[in-house]
Amino acid sequence: MLVAVCLATVLPFWWMLSTSLKSANVVFDLSPLPTAPTFENYVQMWRAIPMASMLVNTFLNAGLLMVGQVIVATMAAYAFARWRFRGDNLLLVLFVGTWLVPFQVTMLPNYVLLSRLGWLDTLAALVVPHLGSAFAVIMLRQFMKSFPLELVEAARLDGAGSWAILWRMMVPNLRAPLATLAILSFISTWNEYFWPLLVTSRPDRTVVQVGLQMFLSSDGEQWGPLMAAATVATVPVLLVYVLFQRQVVEAFVRSGLR
C-alpha cells in the first residue's frame, strides 16, 4: 500500500518530465514513456520566455532572503529572548500577529508603498518586505531562551558584551535550527508566486513561477513547452532536496513540531 501511495505521489512528477520530452505531435499520446525523446520543448520554451534571467532572479531572491532572514531573525530573536524592556510582550504579540494576517489583506498597501518608493520591478521589492520572518524569529527565540544561562553568565563575567555573546557563543550552537531556517526559507521563497507577481511586471525581472503562469495563459496551451518550463522550475528545489534530504525533512518536521 505504501508502494501505491508513493507511486501516486511520484506520478505527476514523472508525467511532467515525460511530457516535456515528447515532441508536439506525440504529446497527446498517453504512453508513460516518451518513445522518441526530444529536447525541442526545452528549446521552444527557452526562446519563448526569458528563462535564464528568471532563473537568476529566482536564485537571487531565494538566496538573499535565505541569508537575510536568518541574520535578521537571529538578531531580533536575541533581542526578544534576552532583553527585558517596556512593552516587550506587546511587541512580541504584535509580531506573532503578523503571521496570521492573510497575504491578500496586506498586498495592496504594500504595493502602493513600493510604488511610491520606486522599487517596483527591482530585486529590492522582492526581498526587503520579507526580511522579517515572524516564523523564524519565533523559532529562534525558543531556542535562545533555552540556552543555558550559566554559560551566558560566565561569559558576562569574562567581560563579553551582548554582541559577542550572541555571535560567538549562541550562534555556533544554533547551527541546526539555523540550517533548518535557511532551507525552509530558500524553498518557500523559490516557490513563492503571488508577491513576485504583484511587484514585478517585466518578464526579465520576474521569477520562474510567474514566468510559468505567463506561459500558461498565453494563447493555445502548449503542453510540451509548458511541462519543460515546469520541470526547469522544479529541478533546483529537487536538487536541494536530493543533496540535503535529511536536513530538509527534519526542517519541515521540526517546524511542524515547533
Add this chain to the structure above:
Amino acid sequence: MLLTAVWVYWPMLRTLQLSFYEWNLLPTRDPVWLGLSNYAQLLRQPEVSRAVLNSALYIVGLVPFTICIPVVLALALGRVRAPAERVYRALMFLPVLMAPVVSAIVWRWIMNPNAGILNALLQSVGIGPVDWFRTPNVALWAITVITGWKLLGFSTLIVWAGLTNINREYLEAAVIDGATSWQRLRFVIAPLLSPTLVFMLLLTVLLSGQLTFPIINALTQGGPRDTTTNIYYLLWQFGFESFNVGLSSAAGVLFFGGFLILAVGLMRLVDRLSFHDA
C-alpha cells in the same frame, strides 16, 4: 554597550518595520469615508456566504489527507525496515516541495478532459470523461484532492514523528497484558498521538484557505459559478479584479478577525483535547 544596544535594537526595529509592511491597513481604507457601509455591503453579497461555505468544505475535505490517511501511512511506515522506510518517506515528501503553481499546471494537464491521463484511465474502466474543472460540484473536490496530494507527505511525516515519540514501554506493557493490535491502537497509540493529531487539525483549519488559494487561482479562478472560491480568493478578487480597495480591506479585516477568534478558540481546544504523556 551602547553599540550593542543599537545593534540589537536595529534588527528588532527592522523586523517591526517590515511587519508594518504587513500591518499597513489604514492608508487604503476609503479616501471617501463610507463608514461601515462597506461591511454591510459585504455581508449582503451572496459570494461571501458561498465562499465561507466552500472554505468550510475545503477544510472538511482536507482532513482525510492531513489526518486519516497519514495515520494509516505512518503506522504502515513504522513497520517497514530501513532503508526501505527512508525511501518511502523521501518519495512521499516530494509533492510538498513542488511549487504550487507548478503543481497546478501539472495537475491541470493530468486532469485535462480530453487529453489528460486521468480521464484516460477512468475511461478504460468505463467511467465517462469528466470535465474536472468546469463541472460545478466536482471542481471543488478536484482542488481538494490536488491540495491533499501536496500535503500528504508533510502530514504523514509529522504523524510519523509523533508516533516515534510514543514511549515503546507503554506498547510493550500493553502486549504483555495481552492487548490485541486494535486495542493497542485505541488505548495506547491514539491518546498519545492526540497532541500531534490535534496539531494537524489546527493546521488544516487555519491554513487550508491559504494552501488552496494558489491552486484555485491557477485552475478555476473561483468558478464554475462560484463553487470553488474560498475566502482568501474572494479577498483577492475584491482587491485585484474589482479594484474595490475599500471593500477588500473591509473583507480582510473581517476575515482576519474571524480567523483570530477561530485560532484562539482552537488553541484552547487543543489543551482540552490532547492527552499528554505523564
